[in-house]
Amino acid sequence: xxxxxxFAGESGEKxxxxxxxxxxxxxxLNAELNAELEPALDxxxxxxxxxxxxxxxxxxxxxxxxxxxSPHKRLARLAVGWALGGVLVASGVSAxxxxxxxxxxxxxxxxxxxxxxxVAQQQKQQARVEDEDLLAxxxxxxxxxxxxxxxxxxxxxxxxxTK
Amino acid sequence: xATGEEISAEEFSxxxxxxxxHIFRFLLASTRDVDLAEGLTQECFLKAHRNWASFRGESxxxxxxxxxxxxxxxxxWRNRRMQFWRQTRTNxxxxxxxxxxxxxxxxxxxxxxxxxxxxxxVWKAVEGLSERQRTVFLLRYVEESELSEIxxxxxxxxxxxxxxxxxxxxxxxxxxGGKR
Numbered sequence: 001x002x003x004x005x006x007f008a009g010e011s012g013e014k015x016x017x018x019x020x021x022x023x024x025x026x027x028x029l030n031a032e033l034n035a036e037l038e039p040a041l042d043x044x045x046x047x048x049x050x051x052x053x054x055x056x057x058x059x060x061x062x063x064x065x066x067x068x069x070s071p072h073k074r075l076a077r078l079a080v081g082w083a084l085g086g087v088l089v090a091s092g093v094s095a096x097x098x099x100x101x102x103x104x105x106x107x108x109x110x111x112x113x114x115x116x117x118x119v120a121q122q123q124k125q126q127a128r129v130e131d132e133d134l135l136a137x138x139x140x141x142x143x144x145x146x147x148x149x150x151x152x153x154x155x156x157x158x159x160x161x162t163k
Numbered sequence: 164x165a166t167g168e169e170i171s172a173e174e175f176s177x178x179x180x181x182x183x184x185h186i187f188r189f190l191l192a193s194t195r196d197v198d199l200a201e202g203l204t205q206e207c208f209l210k211a212h213r214n215w216a217s218f219r220g221e222s223x224x225x226x227x228x229x230x231x232x233x234x235x236x237x238x239x240w241r242n243r244r245m246q247f248w249r250q251t252r253t254n255x256x257x258x259x260x261x262x263x264x265x266x267x268x269x270x271x272x273x274x275x276x277x278x279x280x281x282x283x284x285v286w287k288a289v290e291g292l293s294e295r296q297r298t299v300f301l302l303r304y305v306e307e308s309e310l311s312e313i314x315x316x317x318x319x320x321x322x323x324x325x326x327x328x329x330x331x332x333x334x335x336x337x338x339x340g341g342k343r
Contacts, residue, residue, distance in 0.1 A: 029325040044281040044339055045304050047265055051282050052305050055264035056188035059197055
């Protein structure tokens with residue numbers, strides 16, 4: 001699409017001619033535009049032009065903002081950046097070390113537990129044997145020490161057991 | 164100046180220095196928005212630099228640049244209309260503020276007040292013009308372009324330019340309280 005099409009939109013040459021006819025003949029427009037403007041209108045248009053020119057010049061002549069970082073600010077920003085980076089690295093490393101340390105502790109505890117397991121089992125076994133011996137002794141002791149008055153009853157239970 | 168081929172940085176720099184005030188002024192008058200006018204002016208020269216090879220020198224560089232500026236402005240308003248649901252911010256100054264830029268000269272305070280009031284009325288009339296009428300009016304009465312030059316810039320026939328100008332003038336007259 002060329003500029004004319006873009007600016008004129010859908011109205012082509014024919015639409016332009018129609019528009020022109022509707023607005024008035026070319027000669028009339030020429031006469032109107034070539035005639036001197038009324039003094040009030042002429043002055044208003046001149047002042048309008050001057051005010052737009054003054055406004056535009058004022059904007060263009062104002063100091064333009066150029067964002068250039070000063071060396072001090074740049075150095076400070078660099079230092080802050082490095083410091084933050086250092087903190088991040090240090091915290092990352094210490095977190096890793098702490099994690100490693102925890103794992104090592106856990107492994108050591110597991111190993112210690114493994115080492116202590118046979119001893120504990122042996123102790124448990126020994127305790128069980130001692131308990132059994134004790135119970136056996138108690139049984140024999142108790143059976144031997146039945147009072148005389150209870151002897152017949154003890155014999156009866158012994159007979160029941162043999163049956 | 165090189166046309167139809169790449170332009171050197173020095174040459175383009177000279178083009179910018181020469182034509183930027185005109186382009187900016189036209190866009191400022193069209194939008195009454197300093198930030199928007201500055202943005203569109205930058206965009207205009209960026210586009211001109213990218214497409215310099217397509218400038219064949221059939222018109223002046225000023226005419227070519229003004230065409231780009233008008234198109235960018237049209238695209239901007241069209242996009243804004245299309246994006247009506249988005250929250251858009253406008254920095255356009257009000258008519259009173261736009262009229263404050265008239266230099267006091269040697270006139271009395273009363274005359275200055277009257278002159279500013281008249282300029283405000285012209286701004287009000289310009290605000291009510293159609294896009295084409297406003298473009299033609301500003302090119303004629305702010306940039307002081309000839310009718311033939313306006314026709315080349317806008318791509319309209321000279322007759323249509325006259326018709327739009329006549330309509331625009333009638334509106335300004337009516338706003339100023341003269342004959343319609």
